[in-house]
Amino acid sequence: MKTNSHFAHYALILLGLTLAGSHxxxxxxxxxxxxxxxxxxxxxxxxxxxxxxxxxxxxxxxxxxxxxxxxxxxxxxxxxxxxxxxxxxxxxxxxxxxxxxxxxxxxxxxxxxxxxxxxxxxxxxxxxxxxxxxxxxxxxxxxxxxxxxxxxxxxxxxxxxxxxxxxxxxxxxxxxxxxxxxxxxxxxxxxxxxxxxxxxxxxxxxxxxxxxxxxxxxxxxxxxxxxxxxxxxxxANARPLPGIAERKPQAEPPQVGIKRLRVKAPAKLPYLLMGYKAPTLSDPQNEWEPYALEILAGVLDGHASARLNRALVREARIAISVGAGYSAIARGPGMFYFDGTPSEDKTIDELEQSIRAEISQIVESGITAAELARVKAQVVAAHVYQLDSMFSQAMQIGRLESAGLSHRDADTILKGLQAVQAKQVQEVAKKYLIDDFLTVATLDPQPLTGATSTRPDTTQLRH
Structure with a gap:
C-alpha cells in the first residue's frame, strides 16, 4: 500500500464524511x-x-x-x-x-x-x-x-x-x-x-x-x-498512562529567521522543498485560520487550473512539476509546504523566486471568487466520493480521534471550510507565509548509483 505524503491535499481527504452530531x-x-x-x-x-x-x-x-x-x-x-x-x-x-x-x-x-x-x-x-x-x-x-x-x-x-x-x-x-x-x-x-x-x-x-x-x-x-x-x-485491563508531567507538549520556540540547507544525494534532477510553520486545528467550532490555509493550498495546488501548475508549469515553464500542501489535522505543529523540480534550463533559485512571486501576488491581491468557489466545490465533491469507500470512512474517524479531535467534528470542519472568505485566505497567506517561519531545503543531485526518487513519505507501513 502506498504511504501518505505531506504533499497530498488533506482537505479533500479528511473532510469527505459528514457525521451526525448526536451522541x-x-x-x-x-x-x-x-x-x-x-x-x-x-x-x-x-x-x-x-x-x-x-x-x-x-x-x-x-x-x-x-x-x-x-x-x-x-x-x-x-x-x-x-x-x-x-x-x-x-x-x-x-x-x-x-x-x-x-x-x-x-x-x-x-x-x-x-x-x-x-x-x-x-x-x-x-x-x-x-x-x-x-x-x-x-x-x-x-x-x-x-x-x-x-x-x-x-x-x-x-x-x-x-x-x-x-x-x-x-x-x-x-x-x-x-x-x-x-x-x-x-x-x-x-x-x-x-x-x-x-x-x-x-x-x-x-x-x-x-x-x-x-x-x-x-x-x-x-x-x-x-x-x-x-x-x-x-x-483487557486498563493501565495507568503517562501523565501530563511525562507527556509534555514540548512547544516549539519561535523561529527567528529563514533556515536553509542543501543535501547532496544521488539523483537525476534537483529538487526544492519549502516549509512554512503554520497552526493546526484544535478548536473546530471557533477557529478559522486552519480552514483558510486548507483553501489556500487548494487555490495553489490540487487541480490542473490551480495557480502553481498553470503559472509555473504550463505558462512560464519554470518547473517540470510544482505543488503545495497543508494538513490541519495533527497533534503537533503544522507546516505549509511547497515543492518542485525546475525545468532543464532553470535553476532552483529561479523556481524558489517564482513560488515566492505567486505567494506575494496572493498577499497583495488576494484570490478570485472563481478560485474560492472551485476549491469549495472540490471539498463538497470529496465529501460525496469518500462515502464510496468504507476504508476511507474508517480512516477519517480514526485520524480525527487520534489527533485529539472527535469524529463528530467532521461536519463542523466541512462547514468551516465552506464558510471561508476570500479575504481570510489572503490574511493567512500574509500572516504565515513569511521568512521568519520558513525552512528551505534543496537537493543537490550527485551522480546516480542506482537510487530512485519518490515523494517523501511521512508514514511507514509494515509491508
Whole structure:
C-alpha cells in the first residue's frame, strides 16, 4: 500500500464524511465507551457484506525520546510476531485464509492496525486483535530478525530515496525542539542499538484499551458489534498512562529567521522543498485560520487550473512539476509546504523566486471568487466520493480521534471550510507565509548509483 505524503491535499481527504452530531445510539456513527476505557465507534454501511476493523493507539513517534527513535514503528512490526495462542505469522495467515486484507501503519501521532474482510469474520478479527493487545510475546529471537527488516526499510525508503532524505533533513532543521523533528522510521544509529526491552517497555506503557479507539465500519449491527467488543476487548485491563508531567507538549520556540540547507544525494534532477510553520486545528467550532490555509493550498495546488501548475508549469515553464500542501489535522505543529523540480534550463533559485512571486501576488491581491468557489466545490465533491469507500470512512474517524479531535467534528470542519472568505485566505497567506517561519531545503543531485526518487513519505507501513 502506498504511504501518505505531506504533499497530498488533506482537505479533500479528511473532510469527505459528514457525521451526525448526536451522541444517542440512534446516531450513525454510534459511539460507546467500555468500562476499561476503550472507545468504540461503529459506522453502518450496508451496501456490501464487508467490514473494516481498525484499532488506533494514541501514540506515535512524537512520544519517543532520543536514543529510542523508531520504537513505535519497530513495535508495529513486532505486533505480528505472535502470542501464546497465535504463533508468529499465524495472524496474517488466518486473515488471508478467509479472503481478508490486513496491515498496519505508524505516524507521528498514532499507530493503527486494520483488517478488511467479510462481515461474518468480524469475530475472528476481534479475537486476534484483542489477543495481541494484551498478550503479545516479544522474544529476542524474533526481534533480532525483525529489526534487520526495519533497518532495510529505512535504507530503501529514506537513505536511498533522495527526496525522502531531503524531507527528513528539512524537518530535523525546521523543528528545533519539538519531537516532530525525529523521523517516524527512527535514526539508523538508534535502530542499530535498539533492544527488545525497548519494545516491551513501549508496549507496556502505551498498548492499553484506555489509550485506544476501535473503529468498525461496514455491514454490521451496532449492538452486535458492541456485544462482540465487550466479549473480546472487554477482557483487557486498563493501565495507568503517562501523565501530563511525562507527556509534555514540548512547544516549539519561535523561529527567528529563514533556515536553509542543501543535501547532496544521488539523483537525476534537483529538487526544492519549502516549509512554512503554520497552526493546526484544535478548536473546530471557533477557529478559522486552519480552514483558510486548507483553501489556500487548494487555490495553489490540487487541480490542473490551480495557480502553481498553470503559472509555473504550463505558462512560464519554470518547473517540470510544482505543488503545495497543508494538513490541519495533527497533534503537533503544522507546516505549509511547497515543492518542485525546475525545468532543464532553470535553476532552483529561479523556481524558489517564482513560488515566492505567486505567494506575494496572493498577499497583495488576494484570490478570485472563481478560485474560492472551485476549491469549495472540490471539498463538497470529496465529501460525496469518500462515502464510496468504507476504508476511507474508517480512516477519517480514526485520524480525527487520534489527533485529539472527535469524529463528530467532521461536519463542523466541512462547514468551516465552506464558510471561508476570500479575504481570510489572503490574511493567512500574509500572516504565515513569511521568512521568519520558513525552512528551505534543496537537493543537490550527485551522480546516480542506482537510487530512485519518490515523494517523501511521512508514514511507514509494515509491508
Amino acid at each position: 444517542s445510539v440512534q446516531a450513525n456513527p454510534h459511539e460507546y465507551l467500555l468500562d476499561n476505557g476503550l472507545k468504540l465507534i461503529v459506522k453502518e454501511d450496508h451496501r456490501s457484506p464487508v467490514v473494516i476493523h481498525h484499532i488506533w493507539y494514541k501514540v506515535g513517534s512524537m512520544d519517543e525520546t532520543n536514543g529510542t527513535t523508531g520504537v513505535a514503528h519497530a513495535l508495529e512490526h513486532m505486533m505480528f510476531k505472535g502470542t501464546a495462542e497465535v504463533p508468529p505469522g499465524e495472524f496474517s495467515r488466518r486473515i488471508a485464509a478467509v479472503g481478508g486484507r490486513e496491515n498496519a501503519f505508524t505516524s507521528r501521532d498514532y499507530t493503527a492496525y486494520y483488517q478488511q474482510l467479510h462481515q461474518r469474520h468480524l469475530p475472528m478479527a476481534m479475537a486476534l486483535e484483542s489477543d495481541r493487545m494484551s498478550h503479545l510475546l516479544l522474544t529476542e529471537e524474533e526481534f533480532s530478525k525483525e529489526i534487520q527488516v526495519v533497518m532495510e526499510e529505512r535504507r530503501l525508503r529514506t537513505d536511498d530515496q533522495p527526496r525522502s532524505l531531503l524531507y527528513e533533513k528539512m524537518i530535523a532543521t525546521a523543528f528545533q525542539t519539538h519531537p516532530y523533528r525525529r523521523p517516524v522510521i527512527g535514526w539508523m544509529n538508534d535502530l542499530e542499538h535498539m533492544q527488545v526491552s525497548d519494545n516491551q517497555e513501549w508496549y507496556n506503557r502505551w498498548y492499553a484499551p484506555n489509550n485506544a479507539v476501535l473503529v468498525v465500519v461496514g455491514d454490521v449491527d451496532p449492538e452486535n458489534v458492541l456485544a462482540l467488543t465487550k466479549q473480546h476487548y472487554g477482557k
